[in-house]
Amino acid sequence: MTTWRAELHYRTTDIDPAQVADHLAESAAVVHYHSEDHVLRLRAGLDGHDLAAATAAACHWADDVDAVLAAGGVTASPIRLTVEDAAAGPLRWAAGAHEAAEILGVSTARLRQLDGKEGFPHAVLELAGGKVYHADEIETWRRTRPVDRGGRPRKTSPDE
Amino acid sequence: MDTVGEAMAVIAEEAERQGFQVRQTRSAMWHFRKGSDNWIFAPRSTLDVVDALSMLISAGLDWK
Structure with missing residues (x-):
């Protein structure tokens, strides 16, 4: 079983990142928010046998996060979802x-x-x-x- | 405090020393702030801690 990392980006209006993180405490290991460009980045670890399984798990995770944000009254539009092997490391192009x-x-x-x-x-x-x-x-x-x-x-x- | 919590406490102390604003929002949740950037970490594993540290290093944390 490989460990994968999924990252989900949202464009938002002004939010309180601590409050959002509170809602997402069970769903995301990392919440990053840049208060000038209003982009919210969420990161979570996933398990999967291969990329297809990890991608499916990431899509489920994204649906869960959408639901949590909507329930918390956070206006946010998803703009990106990436899945990578946790051992891949940063892109160094x-x-x-x-x-x-x-x-x-x-x-x-x-x-x-x-x-x-x-x-x-x-x-x-x-x-x-x-x-x-x-x-x-x-x-x-x-x-x-x-x-x-x-x-x-x-x-x-x-x-x- | 568990290993993950201890590691985060060490990172938080050093980050604070280097000018990051750091707050522990819950026992297992850490809020780091620098300028317009806010990171909130809820690490559950050592991989999450490494992830948190690498993000802070990318943001200018000097970790040697």
Whole structure:
């Protein structure tokens, strides 16, 4: 039996997260509420033999939560339900300059030189804090890159 | 206090020291607040505690 984790997101109006958590004490191990974007995130552990069983259990859980929220007078619309193996860990697709340089085994200064060279992965985002790359693309480039000997280009003699 | 409760108490103490507002709303329910973010944890297992800690670390809790 695998342990799964389900996460349910709702868009809400202003709520008192402590009061909502009180209603959901039996249904959710984690309640997160961001009071500016009004998104309520609920998390619960589920058991299931496989993903299909876990997904079915997550749908039942979502129905139960809907009923509890409605009974508590909470106005909330579900916007997302995700199910993952509890051992899956966080998604780590994004790599900033530091992480990308680490994957390549180079300094961030060298990464800046490589960025923009033909064949080097394009950044997927450019933020004020720097570029964000897809970690898989950086890893693929590392495995397939041409050998880089570093240093100055060699001088060629006229007869070469 | 059970192991889960003890672990949460340690996390709560450190989070409070680092500027999170922490309140134990029921014996097994913990409310952490930082800016606009509110987390309420009702951990029943060590996996739930690890989950809670990883969410707080993502929110800036320095845990070394």
